[in-house]
Structures are given as structure tokens and as C-alpha cells.
Amino acid sequence: MLTLSGSLRIFLALEPCDMRKSFDSLHALVVSQLGDDPRGGAVFAFTNRTRTLIKLLYWDGTGTWIYAKRLEKGTFCWPKPSDGSNGKLKLAPEALAMLTDGIDLKGARMRPWYERE
Template sequence: MLTLSGSLRVFLALEPCDMRKSFDSLHALVTGQLGEDPRSGAVFVFSNRSRNRIKLLHWDGTGLWVHAKRLEKGTFSWPKPSDGRGGPCHAYRRYRSERRADASVV
């Protein structure tokens, strides 16, 4: 179970990801591309090129979780790699303040 709290750090991989990737390869992307520790307790979010699928990698203290979501309609809003916005996801803070689920907010 993924528990969302105000102190949770959420990172977006800005480049599209092959959705066939799972535990080991997503772990490698987190350490290689994002330079973060997958066991830090943060959530790492990956999207496909079409932006209609996402995967989340999360360490719960005992092991890794991979959560997946496929939208039947529409796409996720995603910053462009050229935006240079790395680090914690600002969309998550916006979601918490609005307290609503929306496909445009990750």
C-alpha cells in the first residue's frame, strides 16, 4: 500500500520509459538517471512516450513496490525534458493542496 504524506518526495523521470521495465531495470534508472537511492522511501514515477501509462517505484522498508496505471482516455500532464525541472515533483504538492484526483496531475 502506498501511503501519501506531506513529507513524501516524488521524482519524475522526464524522459519516456519502456513500460516493459520492472523492479531491477527501474531501480537502475533511478540510480543512473536520477542519481537517487531507490530505497530512500521516495516515489519514482516513469511514463511511456504516449503519456497514457505510468509506473511508480517505491520502497516500503521491506521491499520494492511497482505500481502501474493505464489511462483508457486522455494522457498525463508531464513536464518536457527541456524544462529542466528535476527533483521533487511540484505536481504532487499541487495535488495535495487541491485534494482531488485528476488525470492531469501525477
Template sequence: MFGLSNSIRVYLAVEPVDLRKSFNGLHGVVLDRLNEDPCSGALYVFTNRRRNRIKTLYWDGTGMWVAIKRLEKGCFSWPKGVAANEKLDLAPEALALLLDGVDLKQGSFKPWYQRCFFLHFSCS
């Protein structure tokens, strides 16, 4: 994952979002459902119903960024909410753990997560 500053605010949308949405659609979700300003400099994180993809929306001061991650198998351990338009305020470190397969509630890796060990060979 790309590096995040410790000072960045991260908001996670608890309810699934139609991830066919891109810049304008996610901008509308942030305004209408999360009641936030998409141009505030915060990172907004969304998932689909199957929780196997996430999309982020971020304003860097000069333009809007959209990034997506798709799991090849399994699903993200997405927190459950009680309100339809609920959002969670996450620390950047918690987002990194969530994206790496850690179940934030149990503090353990999801079954789909496997560490990969790479052998480095020299071609000389």
C-alpha cells in the first residue's frame, strides 16, 4: 500500500457502496451519506457488498485521487455499523492493518492472508 501520513484523517464508510462509482459518485457519497467535505484532505474508504474490494477517495489539494484494491480470494474484515450512514474514524495504522488482512476486532489475520517469502537470486 502507498504510505500514509500519521496526520491524515481516515474515514471508513461502514455501509457498502456501489464501487462502479468513481470520482463524482464517491464525491456524492461523502457529501450525502457521510456528511463530510470530500475536499477536506481526509481519506475516505469504501467497500462493496461482498467486501472483496475497497475504493478510496482523497483530495491532495490539487486534484482528487481514487484508488482501488481487489482481493483475489477472501474478503476484508469490515466493521459493522448500527446506523445506515455511519462512518468510522480510523488511524492510518489501523487502515494499513485492515488492508493487510488483519481482523481489527480479533487482532488476527484473516484465513486468506498468507505471508509470502521471496527468494532473491543473483543473475551475475
């Protein structure tokens, strides 16, 4: 289980990627495009071009996890590639929680997403 503790390192891949990618392909993206070690204990977040899907890649010491969230309506508020360096942006665990909960990190406001009643 992924625990968003204060010591957890989180990196967002700023460029969108093909969301058909799974364990090995996302692992290769971390190495080749982000220049990092996927087995270093950090979480790596990826999104698609339309910003409706997010995948998290995480090595817990015994194996690799992939977490995914697809929005029924609306988009994730994702930083632009010019906002970070080396194609990635470091986030605090609290910022990742806000991002996945629909909070615009620049304006600190809820985005209008669809919620089922």
C-alpha cells in the first residue's frame, strides 16, 4: 500500500505519455527521460495528453506497483513542461494528494469535476 508520508519523494513526468504503457515501459521512461532510478523508492507520476488519466509507478522494495486513476469528466491540473527541469517536477506528498483530489496547485481551488451522487 502506498503511504504518502513526508519523506516520500514524488516526481511528475511533465510530458504526456502513452497510457498503454505498463511496468516495463514506464520503468524505461523513468530511466531514459527522467534520468532517475525507478527502484530508488520514489513515486513517478505520468499522465496522458488529454490529462484524464494518471498513473503512478512505485517500487516498495519487494516489487513494483502501478496505481491508476481515470476521470469520468474533467481533467487533472498538470504543470506545463516549462515549469520543471529535466522533464520532471518534484512534488511534496501533500501536493500529490491535492492533485489527485482535483485541486489546482497554482490557484489552490477545486476544479469542476464530475462526481456521482
